[in-house]
Amino acid sequence: MSEEKIVISASPHVHSDRTSKKLMYDVVIALIPAFLVSLYVFGIGALIVTSVAIISCIVFEYLIQKFILKSEITILDGSALITGILLAFNVPSSLPIWMIIVGSLVAIGIAKLSFGGLGFNIFNPALVGRVFLLVCFPVQMTLWPTPVVNNTAIVDAVTGETTLGIIKNGLMYGETMTTIASKIPSTLDLLLGITGGSLGEMSALALLIGGIYLIIRKVITWHIPVTLLVTMLVFTGIYWLVDPETYVNPMIHILSGGALLGAFFMATDLVTSPMTKKGMVIFAIGIGIITVVIRFYGAYPEGISFAILIMNAFVPLINSYFKPRRFGNKIKSKII
């Protein structure tokens, strides 16, 4: 045994087998059920949109790191892959391919790498890409393709409108809630994903399965998703109880649109969410309230993307105000 081989380092000398890469791939696994539902509902379109988003995110990250930043290439760490999938999940499955590529460039180039890469971005990259597309191409971004499996005939056969869109338009034209309720998909359909909407927000059930997987694997904690959904439930519930003629059943709010996708996969993004549990709860309440305010009073039927991005901006502030309680702090010598 030669002595040169003995290494010296400071403690601890053991490490858990958690790695960033494993966390990232767990997120990818958790997104698979929702993807399978989209594939079933939208057919080949879902596959094309998702593959284009993934490939362009990875390629852009490679090109920018290689030729512009001249930094280490990190395309294998799984984060660009997730950005790609989440971007695809947030757009209609009929979106022109070049728009997806533009969205990917904004997500990776502007929202992620210009801030310093993984860990330094303030805003969720996929959502920045999505909101950029929504603002630039509002028509294409709200043209929802009709689900291929439309055995309910509830969803508008031509435009395949989203549940939240139906409600918003209905209210605009002065329809009563009873009329609107007859047009929107049943709770069961929302659960299974037989409805119009973005590629990944179809099936509440598939998203729930993925979310629970993430919690079991300890990639995320329950704090953000549960607080966010409860906040929305309570907030919309109050409106509904006061005026059930104008406001829809709170369960519809939770199950439709991007609420579950946002709660489990977008708001919980490790990089752009607070680092303490107290902070997470505050963050999630903020998102819940802003989402509902946009849904009720904003121009867009759905507001969770905006809500998450707005709260992302508050994360540094939340981190510095909601600190964990220090052990032994402000405790008077308690002598018993």
Place this chain on the structure above:
Amino acid sequence: MLKTFPKGGIHPKENKLTSSESIKMMPTPKAVYVPIAQHIGIPAEIIVERKEKVKKGQVIAKSGGFVSSNIHTPVAGTVTKLDMIIDSSGYKKQCIVIRTDQKDETNHEILDFPLKKEIIMNQKDILQHITDFGIVGLGGATFPSHVKLDLKNDNHVDCLLINGVECEPYLTADHRLMLEKADEIIVGIQILMHALHIKKAIIGIENNKKDAVKVLAKACKHDKRIKVAALQVKYPQGSEKQLIKAILKREVPKNGLPMDVGVIVHNVGTIYAIYQAIQHNQPLIERVVTVTGKNIKDASNFWVKIGTPIKDLIEEVGGLPEGTRKIVNGGPMMGKAIKNTDVPITKGTSGILVISSEEASRKEAKNCIRCGECVFVCPMGLEPHLLMNLSEKGMYEKASYEDITTCIECGSCSYVCPSHRPLLDYIRFGKSIVKKLATEKN
């Protein structure tokens, strides 16, 4: 639900390979290397000369102040050198080298009978004995025990906690000691309770040592004042503050001491050493050391004379296995890696861990993904990621404001970090500078 501390903590693989190996007597080495700084505080002063003959148990270095401790020779023999040798800190330290002779003469009568339950010494003598016999905390911190026991008159200490947690993976020294010396430990506890007028004692043991819980509960059945508390297995429960919180739900204030919440904590090893000192007139010259590692042939626990070179112990368990990359003095979470095996066993050495190549090297550090895992596991409620950043950037004032000095260096943050960031390395560095700046200010 078993008791535990509420905030933070981790559960690394226990790897207690040697928990069923009874403690073997390590043969007396040919020579011992006894450092004079084996405890926290002022090093002891050498009072022997070269070529002087010494008898086993004789004081060879005298306590250098209040926070200091006497050092006794563990063997009889001749002082051959007063030299600087590298100890487990990696620095050269003053050290007394004694060549063992065959006569094995003892300085004063070390009383050798099986178990002596009756406590005849008065309180003042007990405390004096603990001071004179070089007893220090054997859990690893090596804080001179008499300092902890020096209660001011206005103290309100009502509970003695005995730390038998041994939350470090691999180590089983305390576990074996509790199994084999349960009666002695109970007497040791009674001695301290008698000396300090404490009416309640609780022995905290993690529930992965069910046999020790049982044995000690049985041994203290006749004494209603002593209880055994089985604790949930969670690292770092062996830390004084976390243990007090777990068992008594009392929280030691920031920068405070257990005494501030009416508690004194002693490790089971220390209690046994106190028993030996008071009842058997034996100074602290030997201790239990676990020698372990996944590839070690005969990993076991040993009674080792202080000053025995680590290489003797490694020889005893079958030599360093092929592919050894790291030798750790202590456990894997808080132990110190050592470069060579000439380093002697000191009062604070609870184990020697040999780590093979697959586990020894650290992985490359990646960007912080801000997952907050380090914040969740920190038992002190700190934000390791922030403290690392502040230390890295030299923002020591802010680091001090963020309570960097309360870090107990348990390493839970570095252990869990999925990006393999060297959090504790930076925190330790920042902490030392913050402390230095604070002393300069005063």
